[in-house]
Amino acid sequence: MNGYELLNVTFQFLESFAFIVLATVGLAVIFGMMGIINLAHGEFILVGAYATTLSAHQGLPLPVAMLVGVVATTIFGIVLERTIIRRLYGRLLDSMVATFGISLVLVQLTRILFGNSIDQVSTPFGAISYGSYSYSLYRVLLAGAAIATLLVLYILFTRTAFGIRARATIQDEETARSMGVDTDRMYMSTFAIGSALAGLTGALYAPARASPTPEFGSEFLVDAFVAVVVGGPSVLVGTPLAGGFLGLIEAFFTFQWTQFIGTVAMLVAAIVMIRLLPDGFSGLVESVRTSWRESE
């Protein structure tokens, strides 16, 4: 492998890492913190992508359009949580059926309102050329956005009063309530954060993929669910490790063969990981921590 090829596989890795992490974070926050498997996660991404694209078509600068995408998805998530999701806490299967239904309705509603596709927003920043290769700079920079998102989440959930209360609420809702935490509002806020993250993913990928269609969100679902399972219940530990591991496998096999082989290799790796680490990377890290504590 020469220098250009190494650079190419590195860019491929960064793109896969960014895609997996950004596709996963919203889902992981809602699942890891609230125990809700949101089968409409792809459609939350869809809302972000459509709101961004339609705003950009109205003449808003792309960063502002992206902000509109995030805000629109957040509001959409809050409305859905207040009207439907809040009645389903602690009812895993019911919440899966409900969010699957929401997903179907949203896809068809999008088709009725906007047709089979809308015009894409052009990808900013152009491409980097090296040797006989070239790569979209924007797609590489998405890795920076993914890392920044993880850092913000880390600070939010470990360094702020809100984060401590959110984690406490997940561990023991009744005791958190008796400490003065409005747990109902805490669930709504956490769902809003998960929705905002899905909206951010839609906004960031609106200019990076082909013209948005009503199925736009489903492109993210496989990677998101695979990464959540491989990462385990902890968003902060599991998501970056799953993104790094699966991204590396996908990038290597895509570079050596094709995108299709890369995806297949990633899925096979995920199956092996589930067999070896049923609690995902989070479980592995936790068991290492426990044995370290015991040896102390």
Added chain:
Amino acid sequence: MLNLTDVHVSYGTTPILHDIDITVDSEEIVGIMGKNGVGKTTLIKAVMGLLEVDTGTITFDGDDVTSTGADVRARRGMGYIPQGRDVFPELTVEENLRMGETIHAADNSLQYEAVYDYFPILTERRTQTAGTLSGGQQQLLAIGRALIGNPKLLVLDEPSEGVQPSIVQDITRDLQRVNEELETTIIFVEQNLHVVQHLAERCYAIDKGMIVDELGSDRLDSREAVTEYLAV
């Protein structure tokens, strides 16, 4: 400080508490004793707002709180120490203590200095996750967490449960100090003879969901009078 008047509580259609009348004055330490399964935890959860009452009223610091939730009661100044400690096991000791800051929201004076003074072990274990502490240390953490926000009323559900006897004596002494130095009113349910006799200034006896007796300090000194209501 706290009044329960003609309180009735049920689990579903099963009545648990009947005709409960309890009064706790400011800076008093009041116990509620009884055997297993007589409704002690139900009573303390109703006080805390974790269970709804069917009928009757609960007033706290002059306000009717009967229909307010546990979070509102905590922010008004009730500090709760649940049975079995119930610390947040994956949060560190320091993070658990920070959870108590929301208690008694109108009072900005946080009691970190006092808590670390009462329970120095918590200073040493600040960065340790709470789930890895011993049972006794977890109980100290649960008490410290409830004290951080400087509550007006401390509500304890069997503080001796699952804690070794020597630590129970320490906890009893610490709670007396809290009452004297921070002027915190205390209500607790308990079936441990030592705690009932050494902590309570006055004690209600509960049986089959009803208050059946009230013991003043003179009767609390009598082992026979107290053990009549405990499984000793």
